[in-house]
Amino acid sequence: MGLFGRALLILGLVVCIYGIGASLYGVRRRRPEWVDSGRRAVYALAGLMVIAFVLLEVAFQRNDFSFNVVAQTSSTTIPTFYKLTAPWSSQQGSLLLWVLLSSLWSSLVLFLTRRRLREIAPYATAVLLGMAGFFDALAVFAANPFAQTSNPPSNGAGLDPLLQHPSMMFHPPMLYSGYTLMAIPFAFGIGALISGRLGSDWIRDTRRFALAAWLFLGVGIVLGARWSYTELGWGGYWGWDAVENAALMPWLCVTAFIHSIQIQEKRGMLRVWNVSLILLAGTLAIFGTFLVRSGVLDSIHAFGASTLGVPFVVLLGVMISSSIGLILLRRNSLRSEHRIDSLLSREAMFLFQNLVLVAMVFVIFWITMFPLISEAITGTKVSVGPPAFTPFVVPLALILVALAGIGPLISWRRATAANLRRNFTFPVAFAVVTLIAVLALTGAGSKPFAVAMFVLGAFVIASVLQELYRGTSARRAITKDAWPLAFVSLVRRNRRRYGGYTAHLGIAVLLIGVAGSSSFQHSRDVTLRPGQSARVDGYTFRYVKPTAVALPSKVEFGAVLAVYHGRTHVTTLRTSRALYPSTDASDGIIGRFFDNTNADSTVGLRAGLTKDIWTVVSPNLTPLGGLITQGNQYFQAALNSASAKLAKMTTAQQNAALAPFWQARDIAVAGIVRRYATHPFPVEFLLIVSPLVSWIWIGAIIVALGGLIALWPVPRLVRRRTPRLDRVTLAPEPRERELV
């Protein structure tokens, strides 16, 4: 099976090379049959990768430890769900997933555009196959997911406990979908530049893929944040880590793109800007992958050095140089005849928003890469932690939120005083009332940036609600429908607009949650014995009792805490730290079960709409040290005394003879674990009270909903009925000479 899987990868690589050649030959020689053949090569690649991925999944489900990746990341005790998702927890499997998703999305876009963009699509096909082929080549030559060993272990090493979390299992497919979808407008942008077909056609046909990239990548980023908050045991959801930033940068770029393309579609402006943005977004997607897989930066996420750094640098070099070269070559043709008429216009607001987003990307890129930059300049790596981001990101985020509210309200081309009065009165008034309420009713005045975010968030919420109300009212005036029906009908008829408004609403809610939780969080490190208490932000945490459980796959030491606000019992929190058996023989037969370095925390969390109460325990196992040492000595002596007899037995006989020995060991481990619960020792807790965290997740769900609404296809019947009143019809763009 391993050979067959590798053969599929090699065949996939051959198909990529063929498809590139066929597409380029077909478009250059005007042979549509070759162009079609190149497109079918993409379909064939998708089919091959589906089979390859299924093979890998079967190997995991069957616990076939002859496959190295199965032995390294799975075991017989892993639940089925994690076996299904474990393939992409390894370098090799994740590369295969990348090629699979890339080929599937590429197949979809090429199928949908098979009768359109005839001069752009072949070049786009070549670019998409080139990128898929790159990752396929990595899988073939550097990280083979089907590599096998002739001496398979009886059981695998298992999936790292930290990764056994639902968020962490969906996080990679979401991120990879976002990255691979981003390649589509990138490829069509390159195709447009090469072919000289520089109108808006390619943007219209790939806009949904850019939006889908934005949606998937955004969901992937939020899943990572959720995992960090509920699993990693540090109490935060965003640490400005290198790989978090690597995913955020292309997301910010494509956010700018899905806004600014509206200007190109409506007014034919910003063509250089748009094509530059999407090429930048595609390049940043690959750059993010490079950061993760090369280990070039130290970060909590940047994995150890691998052999993939150099190929990625080469690919990035090709992408950057070709992008810049093509844009420079076509710069005259990309110039727009139209200009921004007024700074008080929707076009200008979109442009400001774009500039702010790009500035944010630059800031994040600079600070993330600064250790390398400083090392190149001074010879020493300089660490710049999360506090360096705050002075830049916070003001830029405030401007973005303000623009998210202004943009939908302001007119195209030039806003008049009447327009401003009519559209801004209610949202501004709502924001002012919010400001007064926040200052009067809360103690938030000491945090001006947080207050500013609350006020601007309220402004955005009010502006969106106003637009929804007006649109629904207008719809009701025509159709006489009830409010709910009119609202649904309104959204169905203009999904792009109202999906966008919904996403704006979600962003405002999300950033209100971020501002509240980051500005007003209270945390405390305490050491408590059972019965003792500690206070955090008006809440009393009382350590009730320790817990301890011995399971076949792990031992868990935890705590129960009762939380009070005044005399009122608010919640009971249960937190624990699971220790997984180590493979280090020097830990001893008993001691390997108490290795604190192969651990996974379960946080105690009580989430609420106003506050989250969060805790994690760091159990103190030192008092058990004497028992563990005694156990190690006793069992090792017993094993040594039986070694001579065991050496004369077959493997099956040894297993049968040792069965009682292992049972006795398990009983001993369980006894030591019980001692932890019955002789409680002081343990360390991290206690956190954090307001408004839940609104981050709620806001993210609203943003995703908005993205889905905008992405959903409009029914044909509605499309036929709806006159295109909001489009300025431009003369067709003159076709430029194709590049030789």
Place this chain on the structure above:
Amino acid sequence: MDPSRKRAIRLTVALSAALLLVTALIYVSFSAGRDELTASQLLAKARPGGQYILAGTVLDGSVHQQGTTLYFSVRDPKLKVAVPVRYTGIVPDPFAPGRAVLVNVTDQNGTFIGQQNSLTTKCPSKYQAASGSLNS
């Protein structure tokens, strides 16, 4: 106002804002940044009372816990040198021998004390290469 003059003014304002941002970024980066030192660099540069960021890999066999204090050594990526660290605070779940770490330390007369809750660790590596042994 002449449209081309308007454009020139807008471009000047935009470029000025960009220049301001870049200048502020460079200034903050160099002023707020602290050198990451490897084990060998730390041993060469450390002065009593000094605060440093130590970067390296956790040495195999060096980790043990006594009460709420964690003892471990951080090895140099290139040289066969390791620095012992005494640390209190929450230990990140990914912490383990062979994992790359960053920790803020204070030199207390030759003993390096880790600043509470300053320990960060690389994620459980899908792509991890060598272990943290001095012999590898």
